[in-house]
Amino acid sequence: MTTPILRPAVRWLRAIPGNDDTARGNGVALQLLMIMIGVTLPLIWPYRIAALTNPLTQADWLDLATDTMVVLAAWIGVARIRRGFVQGATRLFIAAMLLSLVTTYLERGLISSMLDQTYVVLSIVLGGLILGRQALWRLYGTVILLFSAAASVDVMRFAARGAEHPMMGAVNVLPLALSYLAITLVLDQCVSTLRGSIRSAEQRGIRLAETNRVLEAEIAAHQKSREQLIHAQKVEAVGRLAGGVAHDFNNILSVIEGYAEAREDSDDPAVLRSALYGVAAAARRGAAISRKLLSFGRRDVARVEVIDLKRNLRDVKHVLRQLFSHSTTLGVEVSEDARYIRFDPEQLELMILNIAANARDAMQPDGSFDIRVTPASGGRVRMAFRDNGHGMPESVRREVFEPFFTTKPAHSGSGLGLAVVHDLVRGCDGSIAVESQEGYGTTIFIELPAVTMPAGSDLLAGPLVHTLLVEDEDVLREMWRKRLEAEGHLVVEAGSAATALRLASELAHNLNLVITDLRLGDNEPASWVEDLRVSLPDVPLLVVSSHFPPSIYQAHAVGILHKPCSPDMLVAEAGRLLDSSRRGALHGEDVATAAHRT
Structure with missing residues (x-):
């Protein structure tokens, strides 16, 4: 949370002109970096000069000149970012750092310059995150050429001094090349994933915005041409479907935007990946709400519990x-x-x-x-x-x-x-x-x-939950089994309807829960729940599928979960169904009655 003292500074940093949100977000972090370098480097040199007991050497004057060039590039870069030229400022700053490296490395050689790799790392990271993948690999090649040239200086100096093995001056080139290759590969993959996800999110946003505009235009046309009676009919026909979609998708887009803004807080690839996972989770939540909104228009039965x-x-x-x-x-x-x-x-x-x-x-x-x-x-x-x-x-x-x-x-x-x-x-x-x-x-x-629950029913601790898991997709069944077992379930698996019915009959007196897909390839989805109920009339059933027949909402002790769903969602829904069954909140025909309420 931003403190009141820092809010003006934060607003100033974010006040970057332009329509590219990604570039503006990068500009905030880039400004902070350039301001830090532009302030700290001029403060370091007076301290160094005061600490030196001898006059400045030629190498010291060279360092002072290159640092001055970097400081000037940093402040010029800040000015260009304030005008909206984020990429131009990045190129100028990287060019200044590379020119500083060239001058220093050719003067001192590779071995004497390895202690401080700040400018090398900054050049590669900024180039990859802001300028793109092509710039990232061009910078990597430039850095390797720079290392090679600096190593050549060391080799020639060793040879001039009559060293027995002058090629030792180039011994660090290969390790450095491999180290920076690993860094470049990681950055390349992260940048590729991040930019692809942002493009997909922007395209979805454009499509949804266009849908909203169309829906709003239709609503406006109805408002102008209809009287109050027609207006009420429009509420029923359009308001529950089109209006709900238009309004609530804006809410979901806001959630996605909130996760996406994490990119402004850090340039750490791990943080960016975490933000992308949040965007994906919010998109799945949006799909669930979209499915429920559409169900209003189809008169689907509410799942009351x-x-x-x-x-x-x-x-x-x-x-x-x-x-x-x-x-x-x-x-x-x-x-x-x-x-x-x-x-x-x-x-x-x-x-x-x-x-x-x-x-x-x-x-x-x-x-x-x-x-x-x-x-x-x-x-x-x-x-x-x-x-x-x-x-x-x-x-x-x-x-x-x-x-x-x-x-x-x-x-x-x-x-x-x-x-x-x-x-x-x-x-x-x-x-x-x-x-x-x-x-x-x-x-x-x-x-x-309100619903009054029996005392002590909040947490229903007990022994292992004996669970029959029915799913014909082997990888999915294995993943769910491991997650359920980690939560205290003793799982028996079935990959087909025939196997599931046989196990249900054999284990009828031991099972506490059944988790099953509705479409198994060799079964009839419309009657699958009734088939299981022959052997398991009272055992809670959690049905996981992408489509459900209307009759399933009226079945006794049956919960539903839409695919796709994560293992966490599966465990949570199974726990909720078990809680309802153990508490005795909904029994027999009460379930069917509750399912009809809206």
């Missing part, structure tokens, strides 16, 4: 951290006697993201957003979402849940985010209200029916 708000909000907080600015304060507090509700977990996350996105747009970057969960009267749970943004007047507050109502400029919002939240809450027998005052922030209150 008992949710532990304390655990759920802890997980959602990590997503919110990427949605907001790094300087935003996030707070989550859940009362122990208001932890459990019955809701669709994906819809709950979608609802929170919509509320948080509206709060983010109303706040300063260093604002605060708090979620508080407390018990309410009538056996309900109250969730309060508060921000300290600019608030809203009464005229806006009264219409905030109306579909297509927005105070944002044209092409900046669809006005459907809070309308979707309103529909989700009312569809689960809940209530929603908003309190706001201009200049004092906004609080959204949501009340939902």
Whole structure:
């Protein structure tokens, strides 16, 4: 988090003109490097001169001249970055460092110059990260030629002195060449991966932005041509599908952008790779939300289950951290006697993201957003979402849940985010209200029916979980088996439907859980759950697939997980299904009843 004292300096560093976000991000770090060199080198020389007992030698005057050249190049580079010429400043600075190296190495030779490799490393790293792969390899070749020329100077000096083995002057060329080759190869791979991922993300962003523009144009055309009755029909037809996609994909893009901004904090390849992993994880989360949004238009059945708000909000907080600015304060507090509700977990996350996105747009970057969960009267749970943004007047507050109502400029919002939240809450027998005052922030209150859990049911410790794992992809089955065994499962594997049915019959009295794909090649997906239920009528089933028939939502003690999914997601969903089964929260026909609620 940036302190108030440093914020002006940070804003100044980031105020680089241009439309290339990558170049502007590189410019921030490059400015810091050049300013540091431009300040420290002039301070070092007075100290060196004062410490020397003898007059400056020719080599000392040469060092002073080359350092002066590098300092001038650094300050000129800062000035060029302030005008938006990041690559030009990089080329000038690298050229100055290389010229300094050429002068020093030809004067002193390779052996006397090996102690300080700063300029060599900086030239290669800056060239690769900012100028690209071709520049990286050209710089590597230049450095090797420089080492060779400096080694030649050493060889000639040894020969002139009558040394018995003058070629010893070149003994360090090959080790240096191999060392810098390893560095160059690592940088080349990291730069290639990073630039490819950024290009893919930019292309996806362009396609999504174009989709948003098309959707917003359609919504605007409806607003101009329809009366209130037609407007209500549009809410049903467009608002639940097109509007939801347009609004919530902006939220997911914000999460991806938050991970991608890690590149501004460090040029370390490991940090950049970690940021790319975060982008990939956010993209998978976006795919899950997209799938759920599309299900609204297809009238898919909601997957209602008992949710532990304390655990759920802890997980959602990590997503919110990427949605907001790094300087935003996030707070989550859940009362122990208001932890459990019955809701669709994906819809709950979608609802929170919509509320948080509206709060983010109303706040300063260093604002605060708090979620508080407390018990309410009538056996309900109250969730309060508060921000300290600019608030809203009464005229806006009264219409905030109306579909297509927005105070944002044209092409900046669809006005459907809070309308979707309103529909989700009312569809689960809940209530929603908003309190706001201009200049004092906004609080959204949501009340939902509470679920009372038996005492001591939070953690259900027990012996090994006997699990039947059914998957026809060998590599995937092996990976899941190892992950499950690490979490305390005793796993029996099956690679086909026939094997799975045989094992289910033989182990019916020992199994605690079945994890199965829906499509196994030799089975009938539409009736696969019923086939397993013949031998395992009461054992919880976790079905993992990319497509599910509607009947599966009505099956007893069945959980679903969409592919693709990570081993962590598999373990988490299996634990949630086991918890629900052991607690006895949903039994028999109660599951089918809950699955029909929306």
